[in-house]
Amino acid sequence: MVAFQKVVLVGGSWGGIQASLRILEKLPATYPFPIVLVLHRLRNAEGNLKRIFEKRLQLGVQEVEDKMPLQPGQVYLAPANYHVLLEKDGTFSLDVSDLENYSRPSIDVTFTSAADAYKAKLVGVLLSGASKDGSAGLKYIHDKGGVALVQDPSEAEVSTMPEAAMKLIPGCRVATLDKIQEFLLWIT
């Protein structure tokens, strides 16, 4: 397996698409880490999310498929209707089990499994959203020694998600989208 220095995870719901475009659009195609993006989607919504990201990003964009290996410089979108988990061998696996926090994909599921596999190598980012999904997963990342970043709620389109995370994780870092983008470049 490729041993990455870091793996970046981004979660969002309502307002999350625009916010994640903003933090990712300046990252170069040579970005050295994989980025996994879990956005709540409409049931059975098809691939137009991929096209939206392809248009705006320099990074490669793919929808996660079962047992796909993580690669640097790629953004991996969680597919509609599947939970995405990260395995210790550097691959993804998918799961159709029950919704978590009324969601599938669920941000908590991805963040938690990633923290078990990658521990302190993780950077978790939680963006705008009208859901509490993601905060437990982000806390788990934080507890394992990874970085927990939360979008400044005053700037978020819907602040429920970032506020839930701030409440649960007193030690998390709160930042604007511009600062989050800077951070993602700074760690390289």
Added chain:
Amino acid sequence: MKLDKEALFEQEAEELMEKVHQQYGYDFRGYSRASLYRRIKRFVANNSIPSMDLLRQQVLGNSYFFEGFLQEITVNVTEMFRDPSFFLSLRQNVLPILSTYPFIKIWDAGCSTGEELFSLAILLKEEGLLDRTKIYATDVNQKVLRQAKEGIFPASNIAAYTSGYYASGGKNEFSSYYLSNYGSLKFDSSLVKNVVFYPHNLATDSSFNEFHLILCRNVLIYFTHALQERVFKLFDESLVDLGYLGLGKKETLALSVINSRYQLADKSNRIYRKTS
């Protein structure tokens, strides 16, 4: 070095799986770990089991308890007409070819509680093929097979099922296939009169017949690449030349050694055809 909490859990989970294999014969060595561990944790949390020790005692000491545990960790979540475009493609691209055979054999592997099976049977009926088709519906879990045989599904999903039925090219009134009763839908049992329900473990059992079509959807995602490879070989042995294999929407044959013998009959719906 002291094991952290997670490492300790993983060690206990591995020991439990080992014992389950010895005692009940179910082999979970080839299951993807992240998902398996998550299922075990969920089972422990949902049933308020205070420790892994107690879980082990219960699982190994009580076969009824084990059945429930098995059901949780093998993930039986399913629906009718999951990915309607898959069923539409079966109807438009695969069934017309199958109809050239005098007698059709289909294997629904990992059929769970039967929603996929009944969806398939409805398609076959509407295309005039049901009477000359035999379906083998198999699953590792006997409890879900018993449910599949009954064909009773919760009515709470009826709106999604109805729209899935029409999106998959449904030709009748969907409601003509079931009776609605106290929150349940009882599907017409004549749909499954030519179905054989049969426990079969893809991780350990072998090929048992030859088929024109095999469906195995959202089962392989729970397996490691190595176990997937075993299962693909099993399917390869069980398919006639020019037979079809339908996988789940995010599953692929591309990483398998048998891939070179297969063509994509429908790429976006993951329907493969064996070449001769």
